[in-house]
Amino acid sequence: MRDILSFHNRSDMISLAGGLPAYESLPVADMARAAQRVLALHGPRALQYGTTEGYAPLRAWIANRLCRQGLPTRENQILITGGSQQAMDLIGRFLLQPGDIVLTTEPIYNGAIQCFELQNAKVQPIPTDSSGPIPDRLRSLLHPNRPCFRAGFTSLSRPTLGPEKRPALLYLLPTLGNPSGSIISEQRRSELAEIIDESAVPFLEEDPYGELFEGVRLPFIQSMTRTPGFLLGSFSKIVAPSLRIGWIRADEDRIQQLVPFKQTMDLHTNLLSQMILHQFLSDVDLDAHIASIKSLYAERRNAMLQEIRNQNIELTSLEAPQGGMFLWLKFPEGLNTDELARLALEEGVAFVPGSAFFAESQKGQRFARLNFTAADCDQIRTGIARLKVALDRLSVDSSRG
């Protein structure tokens, strides 16, 4: 994936690979104004060390927004992190031991897989249907004495007798899953909350795209559980990724337990940027800003869908996601998107093959993730046309072989 993302710098290359926001959506003038205000108002305090927990007014702002989104939250339930990537890594270090099992749905964002793998934990997928993880399947995976858990363990790292290990973490991205755009329905969320409470499994809910959902906001699963869990969010998709500002919501005791880890990892998140972000959030109408991003992205998504149809690209399924940043394409049986990605690069278009989103990469062989936010509509149309050329080359190559 790094190899593919590194093509971003080639001027003739159209990248549908990364998860980059549209350049047009990045609020340059407002951020410049916020930066000036922060340095004028706060002077050297904006350049000094900050607290590990994060800039208090920003923590309060996030808590307040979560309250308005139906999840009662106090300022000291928020820890500011270096993007939600660091939040994920922090929680992995806090909760996971080598050999631990993380239950999640597949396909899954490869940045999350990397965090779990760095802790030498293993990802175990939960079977899903169109509403999300299947409750009975999740319940049986959470049951501690199932023999199926033994698969994948070596006798060196696990005790060979005694009860099977319970999963150490349940990780879900309920709204606009990356890469598939999947949505866990409201009814299913409440069924999952019940199972989480029954099992008391540590539960990590990530919500990087919830603000980009076109439908009526669905409740956080955290708001339906009694068991305290972790909720991760980020400003990368709604304000500016360069700032690397994300957050963890948990109960106050857990936040205090996470703080020494965060302190060891980088003392604290960039304070100047936290202050600029908070100033920006105070100065602008964020909801209007998000609405304009959603409208731009809907236009680009529709352009991509239309061009896929115009080019007669053969797919097994193609659903329009209800927001977010990606199309998730399923090609006919036998097509290998790793091969296709290589040919596509030669034709001047980059995307991420499905193999990047599965713990067992061959499961993703028929899939591809295409970003529709970073390139404009003309580039998207050219990119899809180039993808079609690569597909034609691929079928010629395979009919020869």
Added chain:
Amino acid sequence: MRDILSFHNRSDMISLAGGLPAYESLPVADMARAAQRVLALHGPRALQYGTTEGYAPLRAWIANRLCRQGLPTRENQILITGGSQQAMDLIGRFLLQPGDIVLTTEPIYNGAIQCFELQNAKVQPIPTDSSGPIPDRLRSLLHPNRPCFRAGFTSLSRPTLGPEKRPALLYLLPTLGNPSGSIISEQRRSELAEIIDESAVPFLEEDPYGELFEGVRLPFIQSMTRTPGFLLGSFSKIVAPSLRIGWIRADEDRIQQLVPFKQTMDLHTNLLSQMILHQFLSDVDLDAHIASIKSLYAERRNAMLQEIRNQNIELTSLEAPQGGMFLWLKFPEGLNTDELARLALEEGVAFVPGSAFFAESQKGQRFARLNFTAADCDQIRTGIARLKVALDRLSVDSSRG
């Protein structure tokens, strides 16, 4: 230590505890100008995702400065990190396994100890004299078959037969060690370089205070070794800590091996701040800026030394450090600085007791670290007077007990 640092927000408290730069030294106007220029020149690129390695012009700037300081370095030998704390954590995760030994000198910065402990590695101190680590003692510690290594290991975590494990890392801070202000002499650096080359032990050299050294710059040990090692630096002490920008210098292959770890940890360091910092470094005369910081700090250090004499504070040793940010006080036998720190807080002055700087904390019982950079000269004098009151209360308490 966190408890002590948390007193920073009390208005009547004088903190000599943290390692905070002087507020007066933080370049507010220059940073505001740099922020405006970056957003005007680079527009949305300054708000977009960046590369994991870091902002190329900043990497080149650092490489160029190292070249001028006698350590030939190319741009792609630099990885930008979230301060040198993250650099340390990254290298710990890259190199250390549970039970590994890290050789270092004591006293040692507690942030470093925390990184090693988070990897479940053990710190083993190297005996030192006034020139630095004693070469013969280091050589024997690096020898792989010494029985003395067994102490501290449990039979569960280590093999009970076969050769003893070699230390996994040698960590040194050769110029202005934190907290003691120690300097490894030039002659000793070259002797250590020879031992490093003989043993091929992974070597980590940190240099957060080298730019604040009042003497003639001493060569990096890295510039004397043939074995590639790691050098860490930071802009926290010479520009602004809120930005959390540090760096690792290593050979190109190692940098490429570190990149996936950095990517998993937080994708990349805040790009807007990297660009603002680079603009600042391009616009100002950094050497003049550093000279003014050093002159301010020398004045404050001298005020603290003078007031310690004026107050007749009884010490076993007190040496004026050749720069940096701290005095390292050694009190007479039997005095407990953990106790003293508690009484001092009651009197309205905070400092860090020596116990924070030793893996076996009781070894630091007679020591105290006093910061002379964050408070101004008047506050320093008041702080030392309050320390004297606390000392008098402590001796009354112990004569009663």
